[in-house]
Amino acid sequence: MTEIRLTNTRTRKKEAFVPIDPANVRMYLCGPTVYDRAHLGNARPVVVFDVLFRLLRHVYGPDHVTYVRNFTDVDDKINATALARKEAGAPGTLEELIRARTEETIGWYHADMDALGALRPTQEPRATDYIGAMISMIADLVEKGHAYARDGHVLFRVRSYTEYGALSGRSVDDMIAGARVEVAPFKEDPMDFVLWKPSDADLPGWDSPWGRGRPGWHIECSAMSHALLGASFDIHAGGIDLQFPHHENEIAQSCCAHPEGQFARYWLHNEMLQVEGKKMSKSLGNFFTVRDLLDRGIPGEVIRFVFLQTHYGKPMDWTAEKAAQAEATLRKWRALGAGIDPAPSAAPEVIAALCDDLNTAGAIAALHRIADPAVLVASARLLGLLEAGMGDWAAAPEADLSDLAAKLADLRVKAMDTKDFAPVDALKSALVAAGVEVRMSKAGVELLPGPNFDAAKLEGL
């Protein structure tokens, strides 16, 4: 059995990956809050852990991996959008408008992530479908003394979980010293976080033992991962910015509610995507969406390639230059592999690189060294590149240039005699300006439409 090694944030070490049950390897990735188009930063964990999903399927078999990625469809930004639509006169109840907004956003998300070549997870639970499970879990935490109700809120009692802070390497006292926590009168301790909060008439809400309200953000991942993957599962992944407080809180909730389980055994965190050296973030306002790039003509496969050129554990700067280089490389490889059946298996160097903590940059380096196109295609596909369904963008434009080729050849033959090459060069320049690649050799003239081919510029030649 191929050994996969992964950097486990929980232990801060690169460890051999040993699944609880090789017949059902289980992975959970924190998914998007569906209030708007996914920005480019949202796409990094999707692509990175898609490669992990593919690798796990390769090693354990396609039917032996369960990959869960949630949709957070309870969120104040969604509520705000729906409320704004309602106030603008949109028909339907607030709940219906919220549903419509999240349905719309999920559709966008799927389209955008599909364009990046990400496989759909095995399951994509929506938070609103698990409210009952969350309420039960919260009630259980209250029962066990790990949570308390105050004024319609339910709060997790951080001091009741001695391991709190282990994942992110901080202590409760240090964090309080940092004094960046929301102080609220109903909290026993400033670090306590919300499991349930009351909803007024303008907000979506569900009936609960604590009145009509809605869940806090962290509880959904604990409830859904437990429902779909059990009290112990293999991998929990997400962006490094979720390490604290989101994942810390998930661990606290899950381990206190299900002390019989271990929750997630391997924690994987990807570093942030940057743009011009800064993190892409909503508060900085420097973010753009995946759709923005796709609309600008940058193929999803190119975005994917750029992502995978940097190890997931390092910050990655998005630049136009990288995209251009990636596009050139992919064009070359696609031309090389056109019409070729992939080899039965990927190159061992590529598999070895991926098994070494998902070294996608190393894997791409190995791809450059593969001489056999069939092996190249098979190996690239393990990374989700050179897939059959993604390559239309790289196909040469259809054009019949045989008349022009004949004309150029004729001019050239004449020029050989007269030694006046000006007419040949004039036609050649015009062709190049129209995006045609001109190849002249002793054997003859060949014209190939290139990436920037523009048939309109050929008129009159």
Next chain:
RNA sequence: GGCGGGUUGGCGGAGAGGUUACGCAGCGGAUUGCAAAUCCGUGUAGACCGGUUCGAUUCCGGUACCCGCCUCCA
């Protein structure tokens, strides 16, 4: 203030305690009427200062700078 990550040749970016990373660009050559494409060849890299070692860019310690988390965020 607390916690964490980073710093490699013109650019991007890996691995390995001692031998060419790789890609792109550049340069030289083959080829071409000239080019393009292709092929061949080509790099004075490892932030700084110490330490361990026969030997460190690779391990350890410190310094500087950059970045992230601690607040919605992937």
